[in-house]
Each structure stands twice: as C-alpha cells, then as structure tokens.
Amino acid sequence: PLGTRCGCSEAMAEKDFVLVTKREPSAPASSLFDQDEDGPALVIKAAAARDELLARPAVQSAAAAQATSVQVVCRTRPLLEHEHERVGARIEGSSAASHAQFDYEAVVAHGAQVLCLSEERKIGVPTGEMAVTPYTLHGAYAAASGSEEVYTQSIAPLVRLAAAGGLGTVIAYGQTGSGKTFTIRALQRLAAAELLAADGGGGGLWVSFFENMGDKCFDLLNGRAPLVLRDDGKGEMSVVGLAERSVGSADEFDELLAAGNALRATKATQSNDQSSRSHALCTLRLGGPAGGKLQLVDLAGSERREDVVEHDAARIGEMQQINSSLGTLKECIRANLRRATDEPNAHIPYRNSKLTMLLRAAFEHSRVGAGDGDGASAAPRSAVCFAAHVSPLRSQAKHTANTLEYAAQMLQATMAERQRAEFDEVEKWSSKKVVGWVAQLDEGKFAHCSHAFARCTGKMLTVEFLPDVAQWLEAAGGTAEDAERIFYAFRELHKKAKAAKNKATAGPGAVARPAFRPPALVPR
Numbered sequence: 001p002l003g004t005r006c007g008c009s010e011a012m013a014e015k016d017f018v019l020v021t022k023r024e025p026s027a028p029a030s031s032l033f034d035q036d037e038d039g040p041a042l043v044i045k046a047a048a049a050r051d052e053l054l055a056r057p058a059v060q061s062a063a064a065a066q067a068t069s070v071q072v073v074c075r076t077r078p079l080l081e082h083e084h085e086r087v088g089a090r091i092e093g094s095s096a097a098s099h100a101q102f103d104y105e106a107v108v109a110h111g112a113q114v115l116c117l118s119e120e121r122k123i124g125v126p127t128g129e130m131a132v133t134p135y136t137l138h139g140a141y142a143a144a145s146g147s148e149e150v151y152t153q154s155i156a157p158l159v160r161l162a163a164a165g166g167l168g169t170v171i172a173y174g175q176t177g178s179g180k181t182f183t184i185r186a187l188q189r190l191a192a193a194e195l196l197a198a199d200g201g202g203g204g205l206w207v208s209f210f211e212n213m214g215d216k217c218f219d220l221l222n223g224r225a226p227l228v229l230r231d232d233g234k235g236e237m238s239v240v241g242l243a244e245r246s247v248g249s250a251d252e253f254d255e256l257l258a259a260g261n262a263l264r265a266t267k268a269t270q271s272n273d274q275s276s277r278s279h280a281l282c283t284l285r286l287g288g289p290a291g292g293k294l295q296l297v298d299l300a301g302s303e304r305r306e307d308v309v310e311h312d313a314a315r316i317g318e319m320q321q322i323n324s325s326l327g328t329l330k331e332c333i334r335a336n337l338r339r340a341t342d343e344p345n346a347h348i349p350y351r352n353s354k355l356t357m358l359l360r361a362a363f364e365h366s367r368v369g370a371g372d373g374d375g376a377s378a379a380p381r382s383a384v385c386f387a388a389h390v391s392p393l394r395s396q397a398k399h400t401a402n403t404l405e406y407a408a409q410m411l412q413a414t415m416a417e418r419q420r421a422e423f424d425e426v427e428k429w430s431s432k433k434v435v436g437w438v439a440q441l442d443e444g445k446f447a448h449c450s451h452a453f454a455r456c457t458g459k460m461l462t463v464e465f466l467p468d469v470a471q472w473l474e475a476a477g478g479t480a481e482d483a484e485r486i487f488y489a490f491r492e493l494h495k496k497a498k499a500a501k502n503k504a505t506a507g508p509g510a511v512a513r514p515a516f517r518p519p520a521l522v523p524r
Contacts, residue, residue, distance in 0.1 A: 070410070090102055181298050184296055207253065221243050302323060449477050
C-alpha cells in the first residue's frame with residue numbers, strides 16, 4: 001500500500017508544497033511518468049494524494065452572511081462520461097515532450113480550499129512526487145456537492161438581501177465546459193422559488209433576461225431584439241428597450257427561462273458541444289415598495305489559443321471577443337485591488353467593455369462602507385458572489401490555474417478593501433496626499449524635500465521609525481531636525497485621527513480609552 005507524508009506544516013501555507021509517496025528504491029523517479037503503461041500508476045498515485053489531502057482538517061468556509069459583501073467561491077464539476085476514458089491516457093501536446101504526461105483527477109475541493117495536483121519536476125524531469133498548489137477562498141464545493149448546497153451556503157444570503165430591497169449579484173466564471181451554465185440555471189430556479197415565497201402576493205416577481213456579445217446586447221425574452229445601453233448620468237447603466245415579464249409560479253418561471261435559453265447564442269467547440277458564446281444576465285426583481293433585485297450572470301467560457309486551432313474564423317473571432325471582455329473584467333478587479341491598497345484614486349476601466357459597464361453597479365455598491373446610513377458602519381445594500389468553476393482533469397490545468405488566479409485576485413481586493421475600511425482618516429492617505437501634507441507643513445518649510453515620501457502611504461508612515469525617516473530626508477536634501485519635526489507632527493495628527501475614529505465608533509455613553517503613548521526613543 002502507498003504511504004504518504006507531507007513536506008509542509010499543518011497550516012498548509014499559500015504556496016506549492018510536495019506530497020511524497022513511497023516507491024521502490026530501484027525504480028528511477030522518471031519511470032513513473034515516461035511510459036504509456038505507467039499512466040495507471042500515476043492515476044493511483046494521484047488518488048492516494050487526494051485521499052491524503054481530504055484526510056487533513058479542512059480550512060473552514062466563511063459564511064456569506066458573516067463575511068464581506070463580496071464572496072469568492074469555487075465549484076468543481078464531476079467527470080463527464082467521455083472523460084472517464086481520458087483518465088490514465090497520455091495528454092496530447094504536453095509541453096514536456098521527453099517525458100509523457102498523463103491525465104488524472106487533479107483538483108481537490110476541501111473546506112475553503114481548492115488544491116491542485118501536478119507532477120513535481122526538476123529541470124523538466126519528473127521526480128516521482130506530487131506537487132500541490134493550494135488556493136484558499138471563502139468556500140469550495142467538491143464534485144459531489146449539489147446545487148442546493150451551493151445555493152444554501154453562498155447564494156441564499158443574496159436572495160434575502162434582494163427580498164429586503166437590496167441588490168444581489170451572482171457571477172459564474174470559468175473555462176468553457178466547466179459547468180457554469182448548469183450551476184446558474186439551478187440557482188435561477190431556487191432563487192425564483194424563494195423570491196416568489198417572499199413576495200407573498202405583493203408586487204409580483206418580474207424577470208428580464210438578455211445576452212451581451214461584444215458591443216451588442218439582445219433581449220432573450222423578446223425574440224433577441226437588439227438593446228441599447230445608456231448612462232443615466234449617475235454612473236448607472238440603463239438597458240433601453242429591455243422587456244420584463246411577470247411570473248406567478250416556479251413553473252411559469254421555468255417555461256420563461258427555457259424559452260430565453262433556447263435563443264441564447266451557443267456553438268460547438270473542441271471543449272464543449274454547446275458552448276455559450278455570449279454573457280447572459282438574468283435579473284429577478286420584486287415589485288412593490290421594496291423593489292429589490294437579484295442578478296445572475298453566466299459569463300461566456302474562457303478559451304486559450306491552443307483550444308481553437310481547428311476552429312473557423314468566426315469561432316476564433318468569438319473567442320477573441322469573449323477573452324477581451326473577460327480581460328477587461330480582470331483589469332477592473334486588479335484596479336479595485338490597487339484602489340483598496342496603495343492607490344485610493346486608481347482609475348477602474350469599466351467603460352472599456354459593455355460587460356464591465358453592466359457590472360459596475362454591483363462592484364461599486366458592494367464596496368465596504370458603500371451602504372446607506374452612517375458611513376462605513378452601515379450595512380452595504382449590495383453584495384456579490386463570484387463563483388469560479390473548474391474542470392477536474394490534469395489536462396485542463398492551465399485553465400484551472402487561470403480561473404483560480406482570477407478568483408484569488410478578487411478575494412485579495414475584497415480583503416484589502418475591508419482592511420482599509422478599518423483605517424482611520426490619516427492611515428487612508430495615499431503617497432500623494434502624504435507628499436502634499438509634508439510640502440505645506442510649517443508654511444512650506446519642507447517643500448524642497450517632500451518628494452522623499454513619494455513611496456510612503458499614510459498607513460506605511462504610521463509604522464515607520466524616526467531613524468528611517470531621517471535617512472529619507474537626508475538623501476532628499478533635508479536634515480535630521482527636519483525629519484524629527486515631520487515625524488512627530490505626523491504622529492500627533494495620527495493620534496488625533498485615531499481618537500476621533502474611536503469616539504465615532506464607540507457610540508454614546510462609551511468611555512474613551514487613553515491614547516497609546518510610545519516610549520521615548522533612546523539612542524543606541
């Protein structure tokens with residue numbers, strides 16, 4: 001029997017680690033991978049690695065109702081019928097030509113982690129060991145998880161938000177054939193049933209459904225009639241001419257969506273016989289005074305150039321169009337990350353594609369502190385669930401890594417935004433703001449050396465030491481006395497900002513805590 005040990009700590013750090021499986025001493029490392037007949041041996045080895053990972057304590061998922069207003073989860077689909085024949089077979093066109101690569105189930109969803117298996121190689125030569133790349137998200141759903149489980153844990157809080165008058169958005173992303181449309185259709189039915197029950201015979205449930213293909217939009221509930229996007233002057237996009245249909249039961253909803261899905265653009269590709277060639281946006285709106293909405297977005301599947309070598313010019317053009325809009329969405333996510341960390345005024349290129357223009361409201365309104373009420377303490381009136389989808393096979397590893405990197409960036413931006421919301425006013429300063437403050441301090445006395453702070457944000461300056469600041473100033477033409485004046489002036493400003501934030505968040509009747517006073521600096 002195969003025994004296993006792991007070359008990393010129980011905490012499973014966010015980097016590659018190696019699962020080492022025992023083998024006979026006489027067997028060279030590469031012999032497990034370089035012959036066709038050894039494909040089954042690799043399948044057994046990968047299965048042992050999956051079992052070992054699943055036996056570990058799971059990193060717990062974050063409940064959607066308790067975490068941030070943006071949830072990032074991943075769903076792994078099961079093997080399809082024809083894919084069972086691929087397990088143990090050689091992967092055609094693999095990059096390591098001198099050492100064959102074989103297909104096997106390479107994705108493990110466990111707790112809040114997605115763990116991707118691969119063969120460890122050194123200078124292109126297999127070592128006989130399995131490498132694991134972990135991705136920690138808000139939640140991960142294995143192939144055995146049903147759509148009801150995904151709905152209950154990650155989507156139901158958004159539906160309840162919509163029932164209370166807010167905006168919930170579900171975005172399904174992944175390569176073509178990874179199960180996005182299957183998931184979204186199941187979530188549409190479950191959400192509609194809950195919203196119909198929540199309506200209680202009030203204003204009814206209203207449904208709109210349209211697709212976006214590049215710069216064009218078509219109404220799927222009105223015979224694919226062309227639609228026009230307009231900016232309402234407040235940064236919100238309005239879809240002119242979009243039809244809304246009222247439904248009174250789950251059966252009516254199913255019939256309506258079935259008719260709309262039949263009109264959606266699909267074509268056969270190398271990866272999927274019925275690949276969606278457009279982004280589909282379905283909106284469920286409650287009538288009546290609350291008027292909350294739930295958006296379910298099924299993005300077109302991403303493809304790589306090697307996936308379309310046998311496609312005609314039309315399919316290649318569609319791929320380029322899809323990847324361009326998905327690339328713009330990725331740039332918007334990256335810009336949101338920069339805005340949440342060191343560039344508060346970073347430009348987010350929503351206008352570079354129709355897709356991101358349509359999703360702008362969901363991203364902007366779901367930012368921490370964007371709700372109604374008393375500033376950052378108010379609950380957001382919008383929330384987003386970003387649901388990545390991956391295929392289980394090793395041959396799809398590049399697609400899987402791309403999808404999970406996409407999801408990880410979304411998660412990183414969300415966490416940074418949440419942390420930033422906890423900063424006081426001075427900690428939120430950008431480096432440009434710090435430079436401006438230094439330049440005007442003491443009637444411009446330090447303007448000539450203010451550029452020394454060009455790479456220092458307010459948060460960074462709160463944790464710097466005086467000797468380091470003195471070095472910056474002296475290199476920029478200032479003196480140690482200049483550094484001392486700037487350093488303590490900023491400390492005093494920060495102390496006042498911290499006290500003001502504590503007073504604002506403590507509430508009436510609270511006793512203010514004494515400000516922290518650092519010990520005096522003692523020369524070494």
